[in-house]
Each structure stands twice: as structure tokens, then as C-alpha cells.
Amino acid sequence: MVVRLLLRSWPRAPAVGPGVPCRSLSADTGPGQYLHRSIVPTMHFQDSLPRLPIPKLEDTIRRYLSAQKPLLDDSQFRKTEQFCKSFENGIGKELHEQLVAQDKQNKQTSYISGPWFDMYLTARESIVLNFNPFIAFNPDPKSGYNDQLTRATNMTVSAVRFMKTLRAGLLEPEVFHLNPAKSDTETFKRLIRFVPSSLSWYGAYLVNAYPLDMSQYFRLFSSTRLPKSIRDELLTDDKARHLLVLRKGNFYVFDVLDRDGNIVSASEIQAHLKYILSDNSPVPEFPLAYLPSENRDVWADLRQKLLSSGNEETLRKVDTAVFCLCLDDFPIKDLVHLSHNMLHGDGTNRWYDKSFNLIIAKDGTSAVHFEHAWGDGVAVLRFFNEVFKDSVHTPAITPQSQPASTDSSVAVQKLNFKLTDALKTGIRSAKEKFDATMKTLTIDCIQFQRGGKEFLKKQKLSPDSVAQLAFQMAFLRQYGQTVATYESCSTAAFKHGRTETIRPASMFTKRCSEAFVRAPSKHSAGELQQLMAECSKYHNTLTKEAAMGQGFDRHLFALRYLAAAKGTALPELYLDPAYGQINHNILSTSTLSSPAVNLGGFAPVVPDGFGVGYAVHDTWIGCNVSSYPGRNAREFLQCVEKSLEDMFDALEGKSIRS
Template sequence: MAKLLLVTSLNKSPSLLLLSRTPSAPKLCPRRRCSSRADPEYLCRSIVPTMHYQKSLPRLPVPKLEDSMRRYLNAQKPLLDEEQYKKTELLSRSFEKGIGKELHEELLAQDQRNKHTSYISGPWFDMYLCAREPVVLNFNPYMSFNPDPKPEYNDQLTRATNMIVSAMRFMKTICAGYLEPEVFHLNPAKSDTLAFKRFIRWVPSSLSWYGAYMMNAYPLDMSQYFRLFNSTRLPKPNRDELVTDDKAKHLLVLRNGNFYIFDVLDRDGNIVKAAEIQAHLKYILSDNTPTPEFPIGYLTSEERNTWAVLRQKLLDNGNSEVLKKVDSAVFCLCLDDFPIKDNNHLSHVMLHGSGLNRWYDKSFSIIMANDGTSAINFEHSWGDGVAILRLQNEVYKDSTENPAISPKDMPASVDSSKAVTRLQFQLNNVLKEGITKAKDHFDASVKTLTIDSMEFKLGGKGILKKYKISPDAIAQLSFQVGFLRQYGQTVATYESCSTAAFKHGRTETIRPASVYTKKLSEALVREPSKYSPDELCMMIKECSMYHGKLTKEAAMGQGFDRHLFALRCIAASAGRSLPDFFEDQSYARINHIILSTSTLSSPAIKLGGFAPVVHDGYGVGYQVQDDWIGCNVSAYEVRDVGQFLECVHKSLEDIFTVLEGKPVKG
């Protein structure tokens, strides 16, 4: 499983790197255009309907089996010694010519029977929903907002009000079909124009993708957007369920472990006046109700089967209507009563928090500290980074450029005690015991997590582009060199790439560890004096070129991970024993992701992160800016985050030294 990663780099193309144990193409990246509007109920009114391209999106291709096996073996080479590789190669060839061929034919037939979707969509949903691990740390990532550029607007009450209004504008804009479709423009001068939009809106939906393609524009799948609002993940025995109730009009607010709801849409579907929302939030922030002795939010951090049993007991104990209000809320706002101390504190608060003031099952939550520092934490099964990043970008842009209220505005004179309902849960001794155990499990889990960050300020995209080297490749290379420097090994590495250029595409894996990165890593760490700067520079360029090739293949649905995953699912579903290929220790090793990575770059985002996907791994969120490179890394006790960051920083120093034509010091 891959922890999706998080997000998409806004200078790349269609790639959302999220988030993945799955947490956001060539790595394509859509531009943001919803900036002006005539109606305060909406962000904008796009000339082209939101879902105009959806019907004509191309289908995700099933790679050729021989191509997947070749790519798989290439990815195994840097991880195995000669004897291990020979065994794995033999098993792979046998699989390709035997049972693998049969499974591949079954997959092709299955794909032909389900032309309305992609071959990976069903298995990927099953992977998430059947997983029994807690969603917190194992799946939910976070992305923090940059502060409002106007300091006075970062007041918690002001910023929360503005973000709620902007989120509701986003929701209404989607529902009305006014949101600009997600499109990557290879030639914006021709396709990202008013003339093109006026033309393409009259092209039938069944042909619209082809019209965009002729102009070098690539629409992206937007099928996940309908799960953004009014949605939640329900715990069920063995397989969870996603539910959406688009008729609900209320917001869920958590503070001090207490649950509140109030309507943010009126009976006509209009957004409640901002001053009234402000008044309701002020009422909640001034409520002196103590923290519950048994905070029910902890239950959403439990193992999923345990939580499923306890949820049924909640229902049996008279909490049906209360839970329905929680599940159907447009989204969840978590108001914390303390400020953020530093970046490490921010990561811990937004990734997991204390557990008492969270409901991790909602499609997304906006978490806000009392100094206005805020972030989105999202449940991962319903979708990847495409939708959540668009939401975050639009909410940040609208709330900072078109705020609904100012710090000087007074709340409306309304009776919030009637408009706001504090939800009351009926708990018996079994439920109280379940909450206590969930808290103990949660505390023990988060206590072992370390998070730290680093900024390399001696270069970034500006210098790298001058040398015609991929910034993402260099960041990934620094992780390879850094890990080898720390542990003397090259290990399985995961970088998520979106396949949103295809109908119901999810993600594909880029495998950054290669024979090229291993060769360069060993040269820099073990024998830098053996090579001239020109020789090392050539190795760096080889790494960059190969990484670009892997990225392009992944974006086009031509990686090997999702293909082999689908074949394994078919083998398992047939009730037969798994082929030897899938039982190979090398197959297990390459899927035991030690370095799980995701790039984050957006004007809305300050920091993002996720926990490691294995107990002995690192979770690496990173960004490459014009003149600096940053990392936000997590690990459990078995790994030393601080030392890893020092090794990555030293690796970047060496790489930039080589690019400058200078010798590397050992």
C-alpha cells in the first residue's frame, strides 16, 4: 500500500503526490483561475462547465505485461545483491510466461467489462476501505495554510469565519457547475484563453477532451470532487463504507472535545450571512462547557474493526441521530485553544493532535489554532490530492483576497444559543471503556512519532533549471545519498504520481531509487575523490534524465506498481494460492517502503506531512522553491530524523558543489 501522498507540485504536470499509503503526470499542474466573481455566493462562473470534459476523458491504460516486468526488475536492481537479483529475475520470467500471463488476460477482460471506470479504481478503494489500521498516522495526511498576508486577519474568529464562507462558496460553485475544470495547458497562450473556452463549451461533452487535446491542453479527472463535502468514512466490519448526504446544510465544529453544529446554508441553499456565522463561532469559543470525561473523537483513531463494533454500540445506545449529524455535516472545523509554537509543533498538531478534538473520519477537517494557524487534515480513501489541493488553493485565495468579514466587523445580533446545537452522546460503561482504551492506544502510538524539518538555502529551482536538471530529481537524489550516508544502504523508495489525466485515475508510483542514484550515492559518500567534478556532474545528469523518464511513464499510467497490484488482487480473489512471484522476499522488500516521499508546492501551503508507512521508515514531505529546498520528515523510534536531515543537507551541499564544478570534500 502506498500512503498517498499528498499533493501535487504546482510546477509539474498532472501529478498529485499526496498523499499515499497510499496521501498529490509528466508531472502536470493545473493553473488557478477562479479569481473574479459577480455573485458573492460563488467563487466564479466558469464559461466551461465544471464536468464538461469528464465523459470524454481517456481510459487508464493497462500496461503490457512485459513492460511492467522489465520496469519491476529495473527497480529491483539497486536493492538486491547479485544472487538475490538472479532469483528474482528467474521468478519474474516464469511469472511473465506462465500464471502472470493468465492473470493479465483476466485483467484485460475485466477492464473491457468496466469501461465506465479504470482498472485500478475498484481495487484501490478496496485497499483503503479494507485496511484495518487506524486512519490517523496510517493514512490521513495534513497540509497547513500559509498565514493570511494581513496579520490582523489571522485572528481565530475572523479567519475561521472567512474560511467557512470561502469553503461554502467553493462547494456551491462545484454544485452549480461553475468551477473552472482542471486542465493542464502545455501551451497556455493558445488554450488558456477566452476564445478557446468560448469554443470548447459548445463541443459536446463526449468529444470535448479531443478538442482540448488538439490545443495541447489536458483535462483532468474530477470525479472525486463530489466526496469533498457532506461525506465521511463509516467503520464497518472488515470493509468500511463511504457515505455522502448532500442534503445536509450544517457545519460540524469541535472545541475542547465538544461537538457543535449550526447551519451554514439557509433553506433556499444560500450561504448564511457571514456576520451570523461569526456570531455562532464566537458563541462556541466563549462556551465554558468542560472537556468531556470521555471524548468520543478518540474512537475515530481506533483500529477499524474495533471502532465498527463500538459505533454499533453507539447506535444501539440511542446515538443514531447525533451520529447522523456528525456524518452528514458539510465538513468539520476543529478549533484548538492554544497557539502553534514552531513548525514541529504545527506538524504534530495538524497530523494527529491530542485526539480529543478531532473526528478523523470526515472527508476533510479544517484545524485552526487560537493564533489562526490552520491546516487541512483529510481522510484518504475517498480521493487523492487533486480535489483537496484545489479546495485548499481556492479557500486560501478567496479568504485572503475576498474576505467575508474584517477584524473590525461585529458579529450579527442573533441568538446563537438557538442556532447552535451542542451534540450530546449517550454513553454506557462499555462505550466509556472503549473510549478509554482508544485514548490509551492513541497516546501510545503518537508518543513514538518524531517530526523535524530542514531548509537548504544554498540553491533551488533557479540554479537547477540553469543546469537543465530536474529540481524534483535532485530532491529525490538527496534522499538517496542521505540515506546511504546514514545507513549504508539503498532502500525501497516511493514517490506518488497522479494519473488524473485518465478517467478515474488514481496514482502511480515513481521509484526514485535506481542504479543511477545508487552509483552516484556511493561515489559521493564513499569515494568522492575518485571522480572529477565533471564525472560526478555527468552522473547527476544521468540521474535526472532517468528520473524524468520514470515520471513521464508513471503519469501516462505506465509504471509497474498498480499493474502488479491489480494482478495480485485478481489472483487473491480467485481463491487460489498466490503465485511464487508474489511470495518472493524481494517483492515484499520493494513494497516495504522505507522512504515514502511527496512533494508540496503551492502559494496556499506552508507545510505538509504524513507519518511513515512502515515502522522503520521515513515520511518525507518536501518542496523545491526558487532558491531553497525544504524537507519535513517523520519517523518512529527506530529511525533518527535529525541525523537523516543532516545527511540530506550534506548531500545537497555535495550536489550543488558538483554542479558548480568544484571538488567534493569527503
Template sequence: MASLRSIHSVIPLRRCSNLVHFRPAALGIDTRNYSSRKVSSGEYLHRSVVPTMHYQKSLPRLPIPNIEDTIKRYLAAQRPLLDDDQFRSTEKLAQDFQNGVGKQLNEELVAQDKNTKHTSYISGPWFEMYLSARDPVVLNFNPFMSFNSDPKSEYNDQLLRATNMVCSAVRFMKTLRAELLEPEVFHLNPAKSDTDRFKKFIRWVPSSLSWYGAYMVNAYPLDMSQYFRLFNSTRIPKLGRDELFTDTKGKHLLVMRKGHMYVFDILDKDGNLVKPSEIQSHLKYILSDPMPAPTFPLGVLTSENRDVWAGLRDKLIALGNAEALETVDSAVFCLSLDDESMRDHIHISHNMLHGDAYNRWFDKSFSLILTKDGQAAINFEHSWGDGVAVLRLQNEIFKDTIEQPLVHPGSVAVVDSASAVRRLQFNLDSELENGIKKAKENFDSAVSKLTIDAMEFKKGGKEQLKKSKLSPDAIAQLAFQMGFLRQYGQTVATYESCSTAAFRHGRTETIRPATIHTKKCSHAFVCQPGQHSVEQLKAMLNDCSKYHGQLTKEAAMGQGFDRHLFALRYLANSKGHALHGLYADPAYAAINHNILSTSTLSSPSVNLGGFAPVVPDGFGIGYGVHDDWIGCNVSSYPTRNVHEFLQCVHKSLEDIFTVLEGKSLS
């Protein structure tokens, strides 16, 4: 299970009044071959020998850590962030919690978990945390992942690429629902487990035992319970707590252009994919619609505070818009066709993360965005699940569209799109118009404060680090620690998370990359130049790498401390108990105020991934360690200088690779 670190999402934390709200960003998964070798044409991406949900019943349950281990790990993570007096105070509170209230709460949590064997101890509280958050989903929750361009340049045309991507997404959905999609499995020994022979064997093993059969050949099936929410799903704003809505009967696509909303069926009455040429014709019809942008585009409301949006939605329904809203909510997914061309990757990041809010419905489970010059991305709402499912969808769409596109340059269909495509109409009054106007003002104010910059380090990457027997992810994280120390002279709370999808209804667990080892190493490189030999610096790098590896193994096995402490606090709140002093400790608030919020992404389909900082004085760091280079896509608000930070990270990487080459630092 050690290598399950390569399945990791990022859910940075956000401190809001007395609650800690977790704010997810993007998720990264090391590249692996998702699709079955035998690809069928027509309705399905492929036909898996093993049914999609075959392993689900037998997945092991997410373990609840021992309270003693949780407190030990919590204190280890606090040590580099606190001075001696602060640490002694935090240590006293933590040990008092462990021996008293924490022990009692943990016994209650374990007993509760035994009565809910169909799920995990974190699943309910996690949904509650997301859906109760009142902050706008834009910048606070929704991340984006942009696609690489199609290697055949002529297929990067907006209309052509949108058509092919819509068709591939529908094929993915149909393959999933027919249980023909390859199960999500992490193979430690693919020569034994990722073979036709093994698959033919395991399909006859009862579902209740199938996980054990995979385990015997070092394969680890992953939880796929979130996948059904990918399609026909929307987050519905409600006062106090939102709801998730899914209606699998919906056969139509929601298309947004210039702030208008259009729908047409992408499945016929028998549930089959509409002819790709017809879909192309309908999208061409929408792209050629001369209707000017609406004065009050409804999509802007999905960028608003959730309670404000809930009240305005109730007003919309009262004015007779219930059917139109239900059409939006039940659509298979949202396709946003933007009229803008992208200037560079910074422009892409801003456009795909937030855009102008006119041409988005941020509440859909995911939106596929296509710009005028054929740049594509997925922006997704995060309450329904983690990025494992979204990245799988993105990988499959990319693979399918480049290997077997269904429409081609020059293809034209003669179809009566005018009768097939319907533009949705909404009744608005002055209160709603003012609400849209105010939402747009709030949105513009929020995004105007966001800065995004990027960096490419070209002097080394994964190959060189592995030759030096160092974890590429550990070294990237170390560079962020060094960079922040170089810029601000501090070690601060840092967040990286690891998927716990190897367990039934697992979500994520936190890796805490700021450690006593990274602090010591960073100070040696940044604050004490020339005071250590190359061998001493290499030894420190090795210590950082080993400890980071230990933390990630523990996290993959559900043995971190963040989720456990979160669940214990949630339980205490739900029982009406007063919270222990551990939760009121300034050190607890500080470690959950994640100034460095990080997410790594490695996939042949993904060009960029991005998200906003999770705290006003933080950085949102999307990064990738490639074979011979390292890239970062970083966001900040005005209290931090993202350009200078990236310069400091680049300098830190230069120093690390200089030492790895056996040279002393100048």
C-alpha cells in the same frame, strides 16, 4: 503529456501480514492558476465559461500496461536493491510469472476492463484496499497540509480566519455543485488553451468529444470524479470493510472545540450561504462556551482500529445515538477550533497531523483546523480520493480568503446564536467509556513514538538546478538516496507517486526513485570522495535526472509496474487462485516495504505538508523545491534518527551544489 509529472501525489506502501496496504500521504501539484479570471461575489467563487464536468465523459481510459513492460520495469527497480544472487532469483520468478500465470491473469484483467468502460481497472481494487484496511486512519492514512498565513496579519485571528475559511469552503462547494468551478486542466501551452477564446469555443463542443478539442491545443483535462466526496462525506467504520457515506442534503457545519461537538446551519432553506456575520457570531458563541472538556470525548474513537471502532459505533447506535451520529456524518465538513497556540513548525506538524484526538473527527472527508493563534490546516481522510481535489480546495480557500474576505477586523453581528447552535449529546455506558479510554491510551502510545524534524537548505534551489538542466525533483530525490546511504550505508525501497488523473477514474502510479543511476551517483559522492572529476560527477547527476524524468513520464501515462502487479494480485485473490511465487518473493516484500516514503508539495497556499512513516523503520518525507531553497519536513519512529538523516540530506545537497558550481569535493 510529459509535464504531467508535476501533478503528483504520494501513496507510500505498508506491508501488513500477507497484504500490501497502500498508505497515502500528501499530494503535490506545481502552482498554477486555478480560478477563472472573472470572479463573482456572493454565492460563488467564480463562474467558469466551461462547465465543471464538461470533459469527464471524454477522458481517455487508464491503460493496462503490457505484462512484458511491467516485468521489465519491476526488475529495473529491483536491481539497485538486490545483490547478484538475489536478483537472479527474482528475475527467474518474474519471467516465469510473465510467461505463465501473469500472462493469463493479464488477459482476464484486460477482458474485465473492456466490460467496465465507465471506470478504470484500478479504481475498484483501490477502494477495496483502502476500505478494507483495519489500521487506524491516524498516522497510517490521514495526512495534513497547513495553510500559509494571511499576508494581512490582522486577518490571522482565529475567529476571523475560521469564519472566512468556512465561507470560502461553502462558496467552493456551491460553485462545484452548480458546475461553475473551472475544470481541472493541465495546460502545456496556456497561451493557447487557458484563454477566454478557447473556453468559449470548447464549451460548445459536445462533452463526448471535448477532451479531443483540449488535446489539440496541448491541454489535458483531469478526472474530477472524486470531487463530490469532498463535502457531506464520512468514512463509516464497519466490521471487515468500511463504507463511504455522502448526504448532500446536509446544510450544517460540524464544529469541534474542547472535545465537544456543535452544529449549526451554514446554508439556509434555499441552499444559500448564511450571512457571514451570522457564521462569525455562531463561532464566537462556541469559542466562548465555558463548558469544560468532556471526560469521555467521542472523537477519540475515530483514531481507533477500524474493527474496534465499528463495534463501538454499533453500541452507540444501540444506545440511541443514531440521529446524533448521522448529524456528524452528514455535516458539510468538520471545523476543529483548538485552544492551543503553535510554538513552531514542528508543533504545527504534530498538531495538524494528529493533535490530541479529543478535538478531531478523523473520519470526515476533510477537517479544517484553526488554532488559537490563527494557524490553519486541512487534515483529510484518504479512502474517498487523492490529494488533487483537496489541494484544489485549499488553494481556492486561500486565494478567496486573502482576496475577498467576507468578515473583517472589528465586525460584530447581533445574532441569537444560542438558539442557532446545538451541542450534540451522546448516551454512553461503561463499555463505551472504557472503549474511549482504551482508544486514547492506544492513540497516546502511537503518537508518543513519532518524531518530526525539519530542514531548510538555503544555498540553492529550482532556479539553479534548471540552469544546470537538471530536474529539481530528481535532485531532491537523489539527496534522499545520498542521505540514507551516508547515514545507514544502504540503498532501500523508495516511494514517490504520480497522479494518473489525466485518465478517467485514474488514481496514482508509482515512481521508484532508487535506481541504478542514483545508486552509482550516491556511492561516488558519499563513498568515493575525490575519486571522480567534477565533470564525471556532473555527468552522473545528469544521468540521474534523465532517468528520473523517464520514470515520471511513464508513471503519468499509467505505465509503471506497481499498480499493474497490484491489480493482477487482487484479481488472483478474488478468483481464489493461489498466488504466484513472485508475490511470495522476499524481494517483492522488500520493495513494498518503503523505508523512504516521499511527497512533494509546491503551492502558494501551503506552508507545510506532513505524514507519518509508512513502515516502523521508515521516514515520512514531505519536501518542497523552491526557487532558491529546498525544505524538508520529515517524520520517523524510534528505529530511525530523523535529526541525523536531515543532517545527511543537507550535506548531500551541499555536495551536489558544490559540484554544480564547478568545484571539487573536499
């Protein structure tokens, strides 16, 4: 079973825009070396974070059956109920007790962390489309700063500032503030820093602040996923000082930190990037970048061939680089082009195994494309927000800045790979597979301008529930059924938390969707409003449960993993076709909300599914959908738009037309 992990952000994002003051940079650390100097150490709360709870088995079974009900007919549901009953009273009870005992012996982590890493690292499919998502930045508000060289320099410097701030323990801890007026203050920070790390979480909790797990952050930089047969490995080398730059399929490296660990001057970085941008070398005949898009076992075998052909040192430079900067040689035409380019590109100019690729197109359009095994959206979004804010408010250079008069031909090393005939054949084959696969992917998007968060909150509705309800209605209108739906929710409020699944398809959404789609004229606007309110209330419950580690998906996943690890026969519950069906997520959805984000996206997680990236903004709703040939993304979006129009009509007291 391959479970796809998607993004869901906590509603914390820095204010961005003209006139927003930025933190001053400390003069004693050299100009521009750090983003800020937090008086509370970065990992201050980590030791005292609460542990991810293992739900009670009876609660998991109850939630599982509630999620199954809208997907099954009566006779199927009765069979699934029977499987659940015998699981809960038999093998499931034993496995649950073993899981709880194992968890008590591993207090330094969570019960899901190990199995979740394994799930990712043992997956053999290509990580392109199957796992790696992207998030695109908004343009710099000052148009001149969107010049490719200027933006690449500024974002590189801001990214390295983030890295230095993080490694020095000066990055502000990630905290979810329920009452910022009380907890997001200098007074609170001055007090909490004196509370011992073993108790600090409780001090934050007293003022309604919830520190988040930051254990994934160290893998943001100098990290890569190494292909190995059976199970990949994650490599991190925090001593590396160089940046990897890809342009036209050519690889370059240069140092962004000097021997003392200080950031190289921005004008030098600008000079080196200008030198790379002026290199007229064509795309190599055999672009190495196709290889990480291969099946993982195939790539592992080819990597061994690369290593034994004298490329060990060169590959080491690729693997340990602080991150990968991709300079694309064309402007972005529109949002669909942006999504395709940032999600997969043409295969020549990304290193998909790096923890993240920072991509900057000819017109300055920028995005982060990231590998998912090492971490989740919380860490990536924090990095994303900070880099956007810093590069906009404290840019290292201006469009008028002149590059340093340094000899970049000495400082910049172009990497050359020795390729045998077997490797050339492998690259050719990887290219053919890549090109064939990308041709099958369709991406489309809409922007619903009639209203957003502000209007829906006035109606006392959860904006997220309305978006999810629109997807349920749209699928019912398009295909006549309710299907397995996945919405990711972070469990970063717990030590080594990862994600939990919200299951938006419920009996409430089914009833409401059928009323809107099949019999709108039989219901008054007031009745439709009532149905929407019930959906919103239930969705809020599901979301809160998931965020508190009280979903059912991760618990059942861990029990199944434990059974497999112990060599126990797979319990009947997991052999039930209904279990396979609910984990075949036809609607895979994920939301991101931040002033820095333009849009985000990912591919469907099953061949007959939709990948739905969306955001409910203050006054509009954006939706970015991907599909393979088995589904029609454009038509689905038309149905989403119709669903939103109908709901807004109902909320305004208007009658609904079929």
C-alpha cells in the same frame, strides 16, 4: 499488503499575493455565493477522458526488474528474474489477459479504481498516522486577518462557496495546461464549451491542455468514512446544510446554508463561531473523538454500541456535516509543533473519519487534515488553493466586522452523546493507545536556503530528481544501503485514475550516491555533474511513465488482487522476499508545490521507515520528515542537508569533502 497513498500535485496553482486580481462574483447569484461562474461546466470533460491504460505485461516486468536491481545482490536478483520469467510466461500471462478482458467490460471506470478503494476500505489499522496526511496553509498576507475568529469565518465561507460552485457545475474544470497562453484563455473556453462532452477532451488535447479526472470531488463535502467490520463504507449526503465544529472535544452544529441553499450571512457565521469560542465548557471526561483513531474493527463495534444507545440522530449530524471545522485553543509554536498538531493533534479535537478537517489554531495557523480512502491530492489541493485564494482576496469579513446580533444559543446546537459503561471503557482504551502511539512519532524539518528550482533548472536538472537523489545519498550515508523508495504520482489525466508509484531508487542514483558518499575525492566536479545529469534524465523518464499510467506497481497490484478475488493460489512472484522488500517502502516521499502551502506531512508507512514531505521552491528546498524509534529523523535530515551541499558544490565546480 498495505500500500500508502501519498500526495503529488500537478504543477497548477493559482497565483496568490498582494495585487493579484480575483474573479468578480456574479451579482445575480447574491453577494459571495460562488467563487466564480465558469462558462465551461465543471464536468464538461469527464465523459471523454481517456481510460487508464493497462501496461503490457513485458513492460511491467522489465520496469519491475529495473527497480529491483539496486536493492538486491546478484544471486537474489537472479532468483527474482526467474520468478518474473515464469510469471510472465505462465500465470501472469493468464491473469493479465483476464484483467484486460475485465477492463473492456468496465469502460466507465479504470482497472485500478475498485481494487484501490478496497485496499483502503478493508485496511483495519487506525487511519491516524497510517493513512491521513495534512497540508498546512500559509498565513494570510494581511496579518490582522489571521485572528482565529476572522480566519475561521473567512475560510468557512470560502469552503462553502467552493462547495456551492462545485455542486452548481460552475467550478472551472481542472485542466493541466502545457501551453497556457493558448488554452487557459477566454477564447478557448468560449469555444470548448460548445464541443459535446463526448468529444471535449480531444478539443483540449489539440491545444496541449489535459483535463483531469474530477470524479472524486463530490466526496469532498458532507462525506465521512463509516467503520464497518471487514470493510468500511463511504457516506455522502449532499442535502446536508450544517457545519460540524469541534472545540475542546465538544461538538457543535449550525446551518451554513439556508432552506433555499444560500450561504448564511458571514456575520451570522461569525456570531456562531464567536459563541462557540466563548463557551467555557471543559474537555469532556470521555472525549468521543478518540474513537475514530481506533483499529477499524474495534471502532465498528463501538459505533454499533453508540447507535444502539440512542445516538443515531446525533451521529448522523456528525457524519453528514458539510465538513468538520476544528478550533484549537492554543497558538502554534514552530513548524514541528505545527506538523504534530495538524497530523494527529491530541486526539480530542478532530473527527478523523470526515473527508477533511479544517483546523484553525488560536493564532490563525490553518491546515487541512484529510481521510485518504475517498480521494487523492489533486482534489484536496484544488480545494486548498481555491479556499486560500478566495479567503485572502475576497474575504467575507474584515477584522473590524461585527458579528450579527443573532441568538446563537438557538442556532448553534451542542451535541450530547449518551455513553454506556462499555463505551466509556472503549474511549479510555482508545485514548491510551492513541497517547502511546503518538509518543513514538518524531517529526523534524529543514529549509535548505542555498538554492532551489531556479538554480537547478539553469543547470538543466530536474529539481525533483535532485531532491530524490539527496534522499538516496542521505540514507546511504546514514545506514550504508539503498532501500525501497516510493514517490507518488497522480494519474488523474485518466478517467478514475488514482496514483502510480515513481521508484526513485535506481542504478543511476546508486552509482551517483556511492560516488558522492564513498569516494568524492576520486571524482572531478565534472564527473559528479555527469552522474547527476544521468539521474535527472532517468528520473524524468520514470515520472513521465508514471503520469501516463506506465509504472509497474499498480499493474502488479491489480493482478495480485485479481488472483485473490478468483481464489487462485498466490503466484510465486508475490511470495518472493524481494517483492515484499520493494513494497516495504522505507523511504516514502511526496511533494507538494503551491503558493498557498506552508508545508505538508505524513507518518512513515512502515515502522522502520521515514515519511518525507518535501517541496523544491524557486530559491530554497524544504523537507519535513517523520520517523518512529527505529530511525533517526534529525540525523537523516542532517545527511539530506550534507547531500544537498555536496551537490550544489559539485554544480558550482567545487571539490567535495568527505
